[in-house]
Amino acid sequence: MADPGTDRLRAAIRRELRYVREQAAGLATRDSEQRFELRQIAKATLAAVLAWLLADRLLPRETVWIAPATAVIMVHATVYQTLTNGVRRVFAVAAGVILAGSVGYLIGLTALGLLLVVPPALVAARWHRMGRHGTDVATTAVLMLSFGAASQERYLLAYVVATGVGAVCGALVNAMLWPPLYYRRPREAVRRLSGEAATLLENVAGGMREGCDLSGLPDWRQQAERLDEHLARAASAIADGAESRRYNLRGARVPEPDDYQRLLSAMSEIGVHLHALVRALAHIAQRGRPHGDGPPWISEEFGRDYAELLDLLARALRARMRIADEPARLSALISVALERADAIQEQMTEEVRTGSLDQPRGWAVTGSLLTDAERVLTILKALHADSLRDPAVLGDGDGVPDALV
Known part of the structure; x- marks a missing residue:
């Protein structure tokens, strides 16, 4: 039988060796954190x-x-x-x-x-x-x-x-000598934040699509909590980026930074609605199946339509942060998402009007889910409209010499 102490020692050695390899790889990478240090x-x-x-x-x-x-x-x-x-x-x-x-x-x-x-x-x-x-x-x-x-x-x-x-x-x-100028770090931090939000939406969509399977709820909660950590890191990176330009001789040789504060504010609002969305699903998981049997509070038809809407929101989030994408593609994604949200809204309204709700006990919760998704969509739509009027909301930034991390 293996000795637990030996296994822990080996695991610790492997972690240290992996860390050394990562640092060595970073030294070979242009504009890496290791080269900066x-x-x-x-x-x-x-x-x-x-x-x-x-x-x-x-x-x-x-x-x-x-x-x-x-x-x-x-x-x-x-x-x-x-x-x-x-x-x-x-x-x-x-x-x-x-x-x-x-x-x-x-x-x-x-x-x-x-x-x-x-x-x-x-x-x-x-x-x-x-x-x-x-x-x-x-x-x-x-x-x-x-x-x-x-x-x-x-x-x-x-x-x-x-x-x-x-x-x-x-x-x-x-x-x-090489005065530190954090030009790329804020952009990468905001992208990681939006990527985490998009991944959460995709994971929830996968569960909703498969017969409203909420077994992934513990993971979704952890992802929602990680969003707060990424939000704090993005805020710190944006503050560092703004501070790095003060009294910096290199600051005059690079363009003004993108309006990351506006992006951060939008992602903060989106995070609030994603937290609310996960809490609503947790309520469904807790109250919808008290005895472990019977249908959930939301119908499979709503689950499929809602999953499609969440997938569209995730794709729009990723497209919003990928500079190479044309604005027309993001506009198309937002338009399709709006149509899908309107269709779900009309279907729910018709079911209420005719008294043909499949799951009347869950109507309020499904309405909450749809409201949070629509608010995320509204934020993305407003952000996209701002970027069309003012490209500085998310600029390119390529070709900046030594604009590190």
Whole structure:
């Protein structure tokens, strides 16, 4: 019998080897995340070397290490972050040095000195303008006191200057050499989001078509929950893309980004209706067959027609996000989907009018299902109309040099 511990070890080794292979494959792919990270590592290394050379010439030996250390952490994912965090770090260090110097000059390193330094330093650290570098105020002040350097004006000044040298070197390198510009990442994130939504629609359609089979409901619920995760990732990618253009020298050489915020808003609304659709099916599964037998609350005819409508919505979603498709194809899909939705609506209305409902108990739920599908269709129709008036709603973006991830 196999040893469970050995099996887990082998599985862990396989996962690590797969990860290494994926990273190696990424390094061989143009504009990959791995190449981006490799460039950032190289830039941080260069910034550290430059900061060391400058600090070694200008500053006392004992403070030289601060410059390369600061330079490394200043090579951020965007030029905007590098510049703003560099300024914040320098101000935070200067504030900590001033605070420690003032107390150290008066009373030196004592318990009373820490009592006078730590509270105001932590208060300053919580100022929102300091950002994530607010803690540098307290750590710098305590370090200066602990090292006994708080009363050495020359060392304190050199410490601040070394921090500034490192921040300047990190900012210059990150801004001048391959400044990160996230042009493709927002588009890919929105496409993945729409692809997940289309897959959910296709899966639900498959179940509805096969005799209203709701056995896939647990998977549909998980897919609907994953939509929220993809929505959050898309929002983050869009925010990163917008931020990457700020103070970026490469930003002037590429066209303005597509209006992904409008797409994200539309996909957020679609996600709400897909969640409602899955909840309605869950209600049918829970109440429609309380004893495990008998017909479901929705008729097979409605199931087939509804499955066709969902398939059309899924195809329209995929076509909406594929740039190569002609707008006429998407218009045709939306028109056919509208006709199908109208036909289902008319059939349901006629059944109510004549009192010939196959499943009267499920009429309200089927109406809810149809309403959610129609709202998704309305959103796609409005989005398509906007794109015809304003191509920036989803542009091409091909041929942009080094417009990474």
